[in-house]
Amino acid sequence: MNSSSHVIEARGVHKHYRLGVTDHRTLGDTIAGLFGRTDTVMPSTGQVNGRDFWALRDISFGIDQGEVVGVIGRNGAGKSTLLKLLSRITRPTSGSIRMRGRISSLLEVGTGFHPELTGLENIHLNGAILGMRRAEIAAKLEEIIAFAGIGPHLETPIKRYSTGMKVRLGFAVAAHLEPEILVVDEVLAVGDAEFQKRCLGRMRSVADSGRTVLFVSHNMFSVQSLCSRVLWLERGMLQADGPTSDVVRSYLAETNAPNHVRSWEEADAPGTDVLRLRAVEVRALSPEKAFLTTVPVEVEMRLDNLGITDSDLNIQMIVRTEDDVIAFISDMTEAIGTAAWMPGATTVRCTIPADLLNDGGYRIDLLFQRQGARHFLVEDALGFQVMEGPRQGAWFQKWRGALRPRLHWER
Amino acid sequence: MKRAQGRSDHEVLVEASSPWWRTDLGEVWEYRDLVLLLVRRDLLATYKQSLLGPLWQVIQPVLTALVFAVVFGFIGRGQVEDAPPVLFYMAGVVPWMFFANVINRTSQTLVWNAALMTKVYFPRLVAPLATTLATMVGFLLQLLVFGIMAVAYHLRGGHGGAIGPDLVLLPLLILLTALLALGVGILVAGLTARYRDLGFLVSFGVQLLMYASPVIFPLAMIPAGSRVRDWIMLNPMSGIIEGFRSALLGTPMDWSLLAYPAVMAVLILAIGIIVFQRIQRSFADVI
Numbered sequence: 107m108n109s110s111s112h113v114i115e116a117r118g119v120h121k122h123y124r125l126g127v128t129d130h131r132t133l134g135d136t137i138a139g140l141f142g143r144t145d146t147v148m149p150s151t152g153q154v155n156g157r158d159f160w161a162l163r164d165i166s167f168g169i170d171q172g173e174v175v176g177v178i179g180r181n182g183a184g185k186s187t188l189l190k191l192l193s194r195i196t197r198p199t200s201g202s203i204r205m206r207g208r209i210s211s212l213l214e215v216g217t218g219f220h221p222e223l224t225g226l227e228n229i230h231l232n233g234a235i236l237g238m239r240r241a242e243i244a245a246k247l248e249e250i251i252a253f254a255g256i257g258p259h260l261e262t263p264i265k266r267y268s269t270g271m272k273v274r275l276g277f278a279v280a281a282h283l284e285p286e287i288l289v290v291d292e293v294l295a296v297g298d299a300e301f302q303k304r305c306l307g308r309m310r311s312v313a314d315s316g317r318t319v320l321f322v323s324h325n326m327f328s329v330q331s332l333c334s335r336v337l338w339l340e341r342g343m344l345q346a347d348g349p350t351s352d353v354v355r356s357y358l359a360e361t362n363a364p365n366h367v368r369s370w371e372e373a374d375a376p377g378t379d380v381l382r383l384r385a386v387e388v389r390a391l392s393p394e395k396a397f398l399t400t401v402p403v404e405v406e407m408r409l410d411n412l413g414i415t416d417s418d419l420n421i422q423m424i425v426r427t428e429d430d431v432i433a434f435i436s437d438m439t440e441a442i443g444t445a446a447w448m449p450g451a452t453t454v455r456c457t458i459p460a461d462l463l464n465d466g467g468y469r470i471d472l473l474f475q476r477q478g479a480r481h482f483l484v485e486d487a488l489g490f491q492v493m494e495g496p497r498q499g500a501w502f503q504k505w506r507g508a509l510r511p512r513l514h515w516e517r
Numbered sequence: 518m519k520r521a522q523g524r525s526d527h528e529v530l531v532e533a534s535s536p537w538w539r540t541d542l543g544e545v546w547e548y549r550d551l552v553l554l555l556v557r558r559d560l561l562a563t564y565k566q567s568l569l570g571p572l573w574q575v576i577q578p579v580l581t582a583l584v585f586a587v588v589f590g591f592i593g594r595g596q597v598e599d600a601p602p603v604l605f606y607m608a609g610v611v612p613w614m615f616f617a618n619v620i621n622r623t624s625q626t627l628v629w630n631a632a633l634m635t636k637v638y639f640p641r642l643v644a645p646l647a648t649t650l651a652t653m654v655g656f657l658l659q660l661l662v663f664g665i666m667a668v669a670y671h672l673r674g675g676h677g678g679a680i681g682p683d684l685v686l687l688p689l690l691i692l693l694t695a696l697l698a699l700g701v702g703i704l705v706a707g708l709t710a711r712y713r714d715l716g717f718l719v720s721f722g723v724q725l726l727m728y729a730s731p732v733i734f735p736l737a738m739i740p741a742g743s744r745v746r747d748w749i750m751l752n753p754m755s756g757i758i759e760g761f762r763s764a765l766l767g768t769p770m771d772w773s774l775l776a777y778p779a780v781m782a783v784l785i786l787a788i789g790i791i792v793f794q795r796i797q798r799s800f801a802d803v804i
Contacts, residue, residue: 123802191531192531193637193638194529194531194638195634195635195636195637195638196798196799196802197531197532197533197534197798197799198531198532198533199533200533201532201533202530202531202532202533203530203531203532204528204529204530204531205528205529205530205531206527206528206529207527208527209529211637211638213636213637214636217632217633217636217637218632218633218636218637220558220561220562222561222562222565223558223561223562223565227557227558227561230554230557231554231555231557231558234548234550234551234554234555235551235554235633235637235639236637237548237551237639238550239550240550240553240554263565
């Protein structure tokens with residue numbers, strides 16, 4: 107590894123947060139502390155309230171001039187923290203990152219926009235915030251205005267702009283930065299399909315001009331089309347670093363590993379003294395058993411009831427997308443009310459109707475509640491992948507959204 | 518393009534800690550365009566929201582000076598030199614308001630710009646610096662009004678002392694006030710990130726301090742060498758306010774009064790920068 111050729115070099119980067127404890131104190135607290143009252147949070151006892159959390163652990167990598175590198179990982183894997191370190195918004199707890207050249211980072215579109223200022227004034231302001239000189243902005247003004255397509259509204263305060271217009275304006279400014287290193291968050295996830303295409307095109311031309319790009323994304327489609335190399339973060343650690351196709355394949359294999367059936371022995375079954383979950387299964391209710399968007403999906407739980415004789419047990423099914431977004435929560439009691447439970451083996455079934463799920467991966471958590479509070483939770487109890495069913499219409503990319511319900515339309 | 522190449526050898530090191538004396542003052546200069554645009558944003562945003570905004574800026578010190586002239590007029594009778602009381606009080610109130618406004622606003626910069634600071638990097642000193650400059654614009658406007666009033670008095674009453682040769686000192690006095698207030702402001706900004714209730718304390722303290730500085734009375738009223746005078750002169754603004762009076766009203770300038778404020782301005786600003794730098798580093802993790 108020849109370190110001198112790297113334009114970005116991270117060495118042993120750690121980032122630590124203490125959740126639940128902030129550095130805020132009031133003067134009153136401190137003064138009280140001086141007089142011996144010790145009920146305030148002192149650094150040594152901070153852990154009482156706080157939870158130590160290592161957002162990044164021992165991250166090292168080197169990126170060469172002109173590489174286009176994707177950063178992938180689940181929510182909470184440390185992508186945003188890495189982005190903040192590269193953007194110099196926060197500092198590592200230990201380790202270092204060395205970067206050579208002019209850096210621009212885009213963590214959101216339209217940072218620092220002021221609603222009272224006009225589109226034109228905001229172009230200047232936003233450009234300066236992103237590190238452009240006034241002369242540079244002036245030189246590119248025509249292009250930026252054309253790219254954003256807001257010509258007639260240049261002199262309108264942007265508080266009257268639609269969200270889409272603001273996003274276009276923000277991206278137009280950002281797209282005309284000419285850094286040597288560009289660090290981008292998933293800003294592409296906004297705007298309509300046409301605009302996304304233009305943004306991707308713009309990113310590709312930045313990459314083609316020999317500049318170094320670091321692109322953080324959930325979207326495997328855009329990662330695959332843009333990046334030659336991928337860093338995969340998992341629980342704050344670098345799980346893999348290699349060619350895009352290899353890393354994306356193993357990432358998808360792991361995160362969407364189908365998990366259609368699970369069962370537990372009596373001794374290690376999740377649950378409590380009064381209730382245990384012995385088996386769960388998810389199946390597609392069609393002759394072919396294929397999970398399609400057009401097919402209902404059934405979830406079945408087998409429970410061992412060791413002592414609940416009243417009606418006080420509720421089950422919630424929490425369905426998440428592969429991006430860890432909760433698609434929906436279904437509550438048994440809400441659906442069918444309560445009734446007394448019989449001791450012994452019990453089977454509970456829940457059906458997700460056809461034409462509700464989108465294509466993509468889903469994971470299911472099962473939450474068991476007694477007296478309105480959590481009794482126990484089985485995270486990631488099941489996982490399955492839904493494929494595109496037969497489709498009408500002309501759109502062949504992935505539909506956005508956690509769900510894709512077929513609603514009632516009239517005309 | 519030439520400039521971009523110039524920056525390629527520019528290396529950035531992101532590390533856990535850096536020595537306390539390392540500041541990003543050099544980088545603030547590189548970001549001077551951002552400073553100007555933030556000043557513009559502040560001014561445009563304030564003045565667009567209401568027509569009364571700039572008008573109020575001007576009315577406020579005039580009204581305050583009028584009230585002082587009525588309420589405290591008897592205190593300084595005979596000692597207010599020849600200047601009309603309203604001009605005398607305005608010459609103290611206007612610089613004091615500038616001082617107080619800069620402290621109150623810069624001490625809030627970390628909070629007000631939190632959304633920006635968690636999303637994008639720029640040398641953090643840019644924000645309080647821009648706030649100070651934007652506040653200065655209002656101040657200059659007030660000085661202009663003072664000038665107009667002084668000329669009006671001059672033409673009508675023939676009072677000759679309103680504008681003296683020491684007027685050339687005005688830029689130096691403005692600079693001193695700005696540096697001192699910025700220093701106090703960022704020191705407070707740094708400390709309020711830790712101690713949130715400090716902000717209220719400081720803005721109240723600055724308000725009270727006005728009554729202990731020669732804003733509402735001529736310094737000449739307090740006998741030189743007395744205990745009270747020593748206390749009053751401990752406030753670096755006292756010497757500066759006296760300086761403003763000399764420059765604006767044409768009273769004799771006592772140069773020795775400016776030495777202490779100048780030293781304090783530099784000292785407080787240096788401490789402010791160091792404290793602010795240390796605290797802003799962890800600020801993005803705290804909000």
